[in-house]
Amino acid sequence: MPPAGWCLLWLGLLLASVCTSLESAASGNSTTAPLNVLLIIVDDLRPSLGCYGDKLVRSPNIDQLASHSLLFQNAFAQQAVCAPSRVSFLTGRRPDTTRLYDFNSYWRVHAGNFSTIPQHFKENGYVTMSVGKVFHPGISSNYSDDSPFSWSVPPYHPSSEKYENTKTCRGPDGKLHANLLCPVDVADVPEGTLPDKQSTEQAIRLLEKMKTSARPFFLAVGYHKPHIPFRYPKEFQKLYPLENITLAPDPQVPAGLPPVAYNPWMDIRQREDVQALNLSVPYGPIPADFQRKIRQSYFASVSYLDTQVGHLLSALDDLQLANSTIIAFVSDHGWALGEHGEWAKYSNFDVATRVPLMFYVPGRTAPLLEAGEKLFPYIDPFDSIVELMEPGQQVTDLVELLSLFPTLAGLAGLHVPPRCPVPSFRVAQCREGQSLVKYFRFQDLDEDQYLPGMVGCRYTFIQEAGNNLL
């Protein structure tokens, strides 16, 4: 019997050893190996995904991740604006504490010297890396993505992101425009690539490097789509024939809505194709055929994003890192696709504040892999038969993105910062959100597969520990 087995047999006596051996069982090694973290942050993605019950959107790779994850059905951002939401969940503090409701200040200067999720991992021995849009760029992260505090190496930004808002969209007139709707021939655009493709390639290069690293890694990958403009490889449009696109079920601006609750989506009005519609300010409306086109391009951008997530996760699998890496998937906030007359984030309606949130934890939300087995094979959304995969486990309680900090720290077995006092401006290390770790107890899973572990250990339930060790 292996040494790890003895520990479990002496369960009542050797608590510390049991913790160590449970960790060993999960890492497939006789030494304690910490779990890596892959944090995927998507920009402006509402839960329009197969795994959230959307019947139209094709997101087979994200659905596959969900099938091995614990998925939160009712997760909400602190605020439906990129910079405040990201600064909030990355520091684990509410916008009222970071004092950031827009884009114009850096919390370390204007609020308090608050620690961040990556900083916490870095200070606990992790190699922390940022690819793409993780912190919001600009002053809100001191023009450096909060380097050097949060990251071990300089953050990566795809070189082609500078073309996002330039005239690279071929219009019906054959000329190039800065449009909202921007399906492109990738071979034709500057540099012959798109930001999210470059970010996926860079993330895979970093995973390859980390495979042989003695230290665990925390890799954050921030995707740009489906943020406007909808600039995506044009073949993705074919997944969504216009005749299949429905309009928002509640497209009216609610009667008596106070103006402060409404945002007139000036950002999309500035696009050349939207300008040409001569919409009235502030309420529009947008003609129905153009509404369909916006929805089509949003969904196409989601499917394009899904392929990038698919390539990233299948690389993680190929590098045999899926056994030892926690994957968290989240969006900074949602986006209204015509609901209540809105075409934007910004509001407090649930379409703008509700987000996808799921966690894959090896050995906990899914069994550890057999040698040679793959959890995340790439799925082509263009395959005619794509089976919808149900989420592995779901939670319907209301949760908030503030919980990301304590949850990731807890799942990785790091010290979880204490609850913040009120006010907490002077406290560098504390958290305002609740840890979600308590949800990672799967009583309803097959008893043969999951065995109750010890509270306080890294794992509450360890797959096959029973079969292998007892």
Ligand SMILES: *[C@@H]1O[C@H](CO)[C@@H](O)[C@H](O)[C@H]1NC(C)=O
């Ligand atoms: C994952 O861990 C299990 C259990 O330790 C081990 O048997 C398996 O070979 C590992 N799989 C991969 C793909 O590394």
Ligand SMILES: *[C@@H]1O[C@H](CO)[C@@H](O)[C@H](O)[C@H]1NC(C)=O
């Ligand atoms: C266990 O770890 C040692 C050193 O850290 C390494 O050489 C060995 O390949 C690992 N074994 C497995 C099964 O991962």
Ligand SMILES: *[C@@H]1O[C@H](CO)[C@@H](O)[C@H](O)[C@H]1NC(C)=O
């Ligand atoms: C803020 O925190 C960082 C990281 O802990 C530390 O290096 C820095 O000195 C602090 N700055 C101030 C002004 O206290």
Ligand SMILES: *[C@@H]1O[C@H](CO)[C@@H](O)[C@H](O)[C@H]1NC(C)=O
């Ligand atoms: C922000 O960046 C500038 C320029 O790199 C640097 O001098 C300054 O110390 C940074 N601010 C903080 C609070 O770290």
Ligand SMILES: *[C@@H]1O[C@H](CO)[C@@H](O)[C@H](O)[C@H]1NC(C)=O
């Ligand atoms: C479009 O709708 C038709 C009729 O409901 C359906 O047969 C077809 O599969 C749909 N196409 C796509 C790409 O969803």
Ligand SMILES: *[C@@H]1O[C@H](CO)[C@@H](O)[C@H](O)[C@H]1NC(C)=O
């Ligand atoms: C918008 O206004 C311009 C200038 O008045 C006009 O040429 C154009 O036809 C109008 N477009 C639409 C869609 O009404």
